[in-house]
Amino acid sequence: MASTKVVVFFRNDLRVADNYCLNLASKEAAKAKERGDTVEVLPVYCFDPRNFGETEFGSPKTGAYRTRFLLECVADLRHSLQSLGSDLCVSTEAPEALIPRLLQSDGDKRRHIVTCQTEVTSEEMAADEAVERSARGAGGGAEFSMQRVWGATLYHPEDMVHSIEQLPEVFTKWRTQTEAKNVPIRAPQPAPAKGALPLPAKDANAAFWQGCSAPLPTLQDLGFAEGETGEGDPKGVLPFRGGEIAAMARLNHYTLESDALATYFDTRNGMLGADYSSKFSPWLAAGCVSARAVHAACKRYEAERVANKSTYWMTFELMWRDYFKFYVAKHGARLFYPDGVHPREGHKWQKDFSALAAWKEGRTGSPLVDANMREIAATGFMSNRGRQNAASYLVHDLGLDWRLGADHFESLLLDYDVASNWGNWHALAGLQGGRLNRFNIPKQAHQYDPDGAYVRHWCPELARVPRQHVHAPHAMPRALQAEVGCRVGPGGDYPAPQRTLPFSASEVGQRHGDLGGGKRRGGRGGRRRG
Template identity: 45%
Template sequence: MPQRILYWFRNDLRLHDNDAFFQAMANDAAVLPVFVFDPRWFAELNSIGFPKTGPFRARFLLEAVTDLRRSLQQKGADLIIRVGNPALVLAELAEDIQAEAIYASKEVTQEETDTESDLSKRLKPLNIDLELVWQSTLYHVRDLPFDLARLPTVFTQFRTQIEKSAKVRALIPTPTRIELVSGVPAGEMPTLQSLGFTDDIVADHRAAVAFHGGETEALARLNRYIWEKGLIKTYKETRNGMLGEDYSSKFSAWLALGCLSPRQVYSEVKRYETEQVKNDSTYWLVFELLWRDFFRFVALRYGTRIFKPSGIKHELGVKWSHDVELFKRWTDGTTGIPFIDANMRELNQTGFMSNRGRQNVGSFLVKDLGIDWTWGAAYFESMLVDYDPCSNWGNWNYVAGVGNDPRENRYFNIYNQATRYDEQGTYVKHWLPELADVPANKLHLVSNLSPVEQSQYHVGLGDSYPLPVINPNKWAKAEKHH
């Protein structure tokens, strides 16, 4: 009888460049591909009143798993779907099919590694191995030119060392046929309703990009961005944009669930450089993938510290505010600061926000409102389609000044940022139509409008648009002093 292997799909929802899946199928093993929806992912976070996984991310995940199932079926296999505690479900299934081992992608953050340990404990008495394969980064953890304990604390040092002495491994071939362990009922895909979401989520028609989960869509986006539209050659100039589909690659959502492999992106960039053009922009896309790697290695090195208010710096002296009302003004996009509100409303209505927006709303929550940054990180975790624990919590550590930022006390002057990145106010007006008639030069400090101007521009401060939660004039004053 050939070997039987249970393959546990996690954040690697693809068949291309999937090392763990490839290893599971070695020696002509029959595999049972499984995906387990863990109800804990969708639980309410009671203290602050929103679910751990919000509707946009849940829908994207359902689409990605559905797409993977289709791809497996086309290759003669199927995807077994279960809902429950992964450690319990997988150990039972592995015992049922008399598997020799369970193969899966190795994760680094606490909830995921807790599940790995739990599963491992359950498999021991059954004499079934658990093989975890590292495959989430561009550079393999074993190819780092330093010990993990000596991971540079500053990104630039990390990047310099990697670029000098590490190589990106070759792509793993995509399987053509898959031998399935037969006789196991495939199981129904859950729906948004069965996961606890009440109504169907309709993304706002103003969304920058219609995110659809899955490897098929991911590879199509990659091809469109690099080859069909050639947008990669101007990526560095456009990446700070705020509106539209094409100012940045938008690969992050597919990378987060592993619908797209970072090495696949890298290999397409390299091919583009050979066949078309090599410039700062093509390099910059790889540079962004390196940031993603960096945060993953930081999470691996510091463990649970990235989730604690004191951060990886262990800053125990900082006292954060837990003002629920103020936090709610931030999450709802009703702070009275147009640039902040526009970004938060885009997030609430689409599950996406630009990188520039994230830095600003993060800095505002932490530095201007003094609110516990872990609340902001948890809100992003719930809302963002492209949520990835390492990048999200790593970036928030950074913004809050408890991470590995070489600059002490990094602070964003929101007015300066708004006038620089949304000079004409087109982004703000896109998401705050109630400010449509306010001229661009008055928009970002809309709270300064006189009663006459308010009636002229059809804005009622404190009525159709909220009064600001802090005095924004401090930013304009700071501007003048520079």
């Protein structure tokens, strides 16, 4: 009897609603049933060992915070699939080792399909290719196809004004062209119907059923030290929990429950509290919710409540996320080189491992930078405003290789996304062309943390420092330092400021600038061949 097997290879699309790969599998299963085939749909997630090693710069590739979040995402996905009459095979093997075993079968007429979301960066593409080679070779004469499906962006490349190869080098040009041509945003697709993803018989495909029945790995199974839980500091902005259910709850809270969306444009540069920004990014990065679903929720909010600059700005931010994905797809490995896509003529990155360590530890002597670096170290999250300032300090004030910062964020961020993080760092380093944006960090501190509440939250040694000195504690007289219990300098309670590079002539007119708008966050590093 003819048979069809469809493997759904999950990675950064950990949801059942608006999941193009699941819907493709459902359609293939329906067609196979019409032909009279026996059908198996085999959802798979691998905690790929390569993602839990070290980067080329020596950082943990996936830190404990994101690992804990991913474990919650996968547990939620398994539960959702079970509610549809399906299941999820989970493994700690490399996917190219597991998937061929799931496809082993007998019979004369066999059709094997592996479907996965299209990726645009080299490590993910290499994993695709390894799966395709091993799965094709394991079929024993079966008809085989690898079906990659584009589903990670708000706009589909097929609908855009230009091809990815013709993508403008400047975000604003792409955005205005996209909006002027009224490029459509596809409506979210519902989850497959219950029973639309048929499983193998219980006495068949032992490898699949073994992966379905096995408990999820622990952090220790994935190489983390005993006692490591991946739980962030309760002082963080939000107790992020992974999974599609949590993602939809957050989406509903930020829109219809709290009405926070109505004031998003005015509050988005905050740094304290749960609702100054949407905080959708961890769930978007893991694919627990699609950008299309977020956009649809915003349109519903506009229809039921209000349409204003804030509701538009949420889509604007999603467009930034798209743009970096398309930009990496266009330029590939060049984006990950030290000099990037558009090198700065004559520029050399400095080496100062002591300064780098101080930046990572939040001991630079610049309170706004230090508070943000302590927040990411303690929680895996940092505001967009904080990310821009922390990155500008490393790249422009210290002059260090931007890739060291992108790599550090890759390791720690809950909302790590390859294109978003590395694209943002690349742009801030001045390697995307256009003007160079260097932040005036003292001015930013006074503008966005005027009373010092944020820096005191994460730098308790500054708790009693008066407001006029909280962003420059080194300027306090020695007597006042003693009075408030914050001695500044070697051996003291807080470090003196590091030596930083002066503003160049070309930067003087731009030093109050910023990146021009987006909540551009996330990222994945190392040497890549896009």
